[in-house]
Amino acid sequence: MIRVALAVALGGAVGSVLRFLASSWVAAQWPRHFYMGTLAVNLFGCLLIGLLSGLFLTRTELPLELRVGLITGVLGGFTTFSSFSLEILKLMESGRLFEAAGYLLCSVLGGLLAAWCGLLLARLAS
Template sequence: MIRVALAVAAGGAAGSVMRFLLASWVAANWPRHFYLGTFAANIIGCLLIGLLSGLFLARSDLPLELRTGLITGVLGGFTTFSSFSLEIIKLMEGGRAVEAFCYLAFSILGGLLAAWAGLTLARLAS
């Protein structure tokens, strides 16, 4: 288990640095559209989690450290949106469309409300 946790930690560090570099590059080149770095990370992460999940389903012989390090570590550090998207797809494919929609709606609205609440609290504290 410790080897898997270390693979996730190393992958998470790499993914976070990759997201930082992407966001920094976008902000430097298109400061007005700074958010496109996050958007790109989310879309790229979604593409990669789908691709890797599909490949790993066919290649379960690959070490758990590699599979978990890439998906949970690298992509988790790069974007958690990729995991969220894959979970929505799995719910839909499992015939759980109502649950998938509720998860989608509550996650987006809840995230927006939480971010607003956090900003509000920070502004009140300063």
């Protein structure tokens, strides 16, 4: 169990750093649309979690540490629901209600679609 916990911790550190780098890059490119980094990270994370989950269903011989480290650790650190929630509130408080609603819909519906696409890709690969 300690090896699995260490894999999650290491993966979480990696995912968090990747999220920081991606969000910082997007914010530097488009400061007014600061939330787009979180949106991109969340959609890509949803795609990856669908893909990895689907692959891991057929690749049970892969070590548990690897599977849990990637999904719970890396993707848990990489995706950002708490940041997403705060950014929606900031948009709403600044009167950008249409943008907040669009961001919310794109994130939720896009995330579901991305996870489904990842799962389909995994099924095609097996």
